[in-house]
Amino acid sequence: MEYIIEPQKNIPVAAETEVLVVGGGPSGFGAALTSARMGRRTMLIEQYGAVGGVATTGIMSHWTGRQGGGLFEEFLFKAGDCECPEVINPEKLKILMLNMLIEAGVTVQLYTWMSDVIKEGNRITGVITESKSGREAIRCKVLIDSTGDGDAAAKAGAPFEKGRSADGGMQPMTIMFKLAGVDMDRAMFFWGFEDTVQLPEGDLQTLSRKELPAPAGHVLLYPSSLPGVVTVNMTNSINADGTNIRDINRAELECRNQMGKIVAFLRHYVPGYEACYICDSSNAVGVRETRRFLAEYQLNEEDIAEARVFDDWVVTKSRFFFDLHNVTGSGLDNDGAYRQFKQEHPYTIPKRCLIPREVEGVILNGRNIGGTHKAHSSYRVMPICMNIGQAAGVIAALSMEKKKDARDLDISLVQEALRAQNVEP
Template identity: 35%
Template sequence: MSMTGVRFIEEPARSIPVSAEYDVLVVGGGPSGLTAALAAAEDGLRVGLIESRSFVGGNMTIGLPVLGFLGQKGNQIIDGLPQKFIERLRRERDGASEHRPCPLHMGITLVEPEAVKTVALEMLIEAGVDVLFYTFFAGALVENDIIRGVVTESKTGRTAILAKVVIDCSGDADVAYSAGVPTEKGNADGGMQPPTLMFCLAGVDTDALRMSIANAPPEARTYLTDFIPAEYFGQNRQFIVVGMRELIAKAKAERGLEIPNERTIIITGLKKGEVWINMTRVKGTDGTNARSLTKGEIEGRAQIDDIVTYLVNYVPGFEKAYFTKTAPFLGIRETRRILGQYVMTQEDVLACKHFDDAIAVASYPIDIHRPSDDGCTLIWCGDCYDIPYRSLVPQKIGNLLVAGRSISATHEAMGAIRVMATCMAMGEAAGRAAKISVRGNRSPADIDIEELRRQQLDHGVYLRNPDGSRAGPPNRAAA
């Protein structure tokens, strides 16, 4: 028995088989992971992707719209592979909307979760990526501060996978943390943004909902929707509602409902009458702890009934709505962040900062679901900002890259770069950097950044000139 009261047993040492060897291994098949694998596989490298679930797509499969394609000036600032993915979704499965301007979120791109799973997997297989589902990352294999691969657990048993470069797209910096990379969690007090269990309703008259807002008297508009002018709802048949604070307050007072959110957040789906609800909120959940995640799932599910009661009885258009499904897992907003060669800050975001080693451009505002109460912090910079390559390169451990919301950033900056289009853009950069690393036989920390930026531009990625204009020839995006 240890001093902490935790019991231990000794696990005997054992030899485990090497089940695969790759040039590049991507851990995690969410938005950043699938684009990382696609980019790494562009010119014939052996690329593997492991995913603990039975599908790829991650948070793109839980009913959320993809945020981040459009900038605060209405221009598109995410292109390249993420754009190709959306175009294919739309073309082959009618599984994505166009990028819709939104006064609150800058841009929203609605996606059909099941189409995401199918199209993403098709693209990975076509690219020659070796996808392995039902496989959990269990540990990093590190020698002399260089990652050599990972240990996995699955129905097959415990095996090792070796790779020249590993890209951590776990969303939680699982690989980096296991390898010994310094990490941080949450704000100055360790508080993390609470997760949400998304759920779906059908039978909603979305036209009645939007017109009730569009036609509301001027004195009602201030509370019906946060930051979004009522005129927007008269012009857009697919939309996000954020607000209706007084309706929630009324429902709580009249019916004693327990709703841990001060705002109504409704996202129309691509199917007629379908909406996704982003209103459960489980404070104190640690997305890196299985017991805490389990508690979060239990609490999140228990919150749904009261939210549905509120919507059906108080919100126009929901009179005949009925529950259909919950998301397959909690939507985690924040866990670990690595300490990399550079730490992005709130000041970088709000100053619309340029970086010489920029590998992506983002524009989503600082959006923090506050850990300590039911509110949100939203701060816009007015334009867009660069994401530096150095924030994807961890301290201490070589041959490892990190993409997605766990890159090297402060709690506040992470609140801006955590959305899916931005994560996809980071994944594309990480995959291409890994490819250059393997081809040049040098560590990701030592690659030629200008070569990476050239390749990014050649593949249609949006980067900025010092004057803020788009870098590269104007016809490049069509190539």
């Protein structure tokens, strides 16, 4: 590869903060809100023009899984829009989440991309950002990496894994889109890969595998909070790494090209969809899985299936099955568990999963925490990520207050603060 050498230049320090949250998805929102509510000077930067991440800019359909207690329970009460509070109205969330952050005292800076980190030794002390104002620096005492992909921790040199252990294969990418013009009195919905209907022409899921352009080939349709509007989770791009810009571009093009064929298929086969048309789509292809950092502990599938209660729990009352989309095609992966997944008790996530190895001054958050490929397919859902964010916010705020590294913070203090915020096993 050919290289150029960047000339040295002075970069203005645009802001200084105690806690810097990079990324404003469900986990970043939870972290920033909690840190600010605990009285710490908190700033959040986000590349897009809205906070909420996949929940808003990704026009997501619904909060999946179950997350009892803590911030998500409070949030769902505020955000619930219709008879089914789990159904998301992204436009409502864009305003609600932003205003909640501002009211808590968070400095929110949208349209700001974190391109690098500033380090002293192996400690992160700030970031470099790119925006319409050019290249700037922000100094911080603690950084919470809520980028989904773990961009900050990776730039700092924290070790990570990607994909399944056999071949590194990661879950497919998808552009979510919405259909209007659906006859809701007759419309059918398909919440999971195992939901189907027998039509005169055959089984709907089988027909979709035959007729949609591979690797599309499953039917997932969810009601929205708007009349006549349905959210579609059916585009599919495989063998793509969400931290590789060329793969992201290929996935975007592939998914966009599938959309028209999916609409034609639905119009032809599915009752209620005869006159449907696309009225909205996510601005960016949705990435399910990228870096999982090597943390002080890797949450694994047994921990989830057996609902282990860790001594150093920081997230509790989480429930979801192993939602592993097929890494090599459409539908659910053979290793994914859906209907057959029985979980009598909710699981917990320990503080150690949020603490990366080898690098100081950064807390992992959301889908990039330490865990296995299969465990990740469960805790990656947004309600659980929001409460991971709450835990990250508590750890950051207390490490400021006690002047201790997140790694060395007394777990009993963290759990005492979390209990006061309605989080307990």
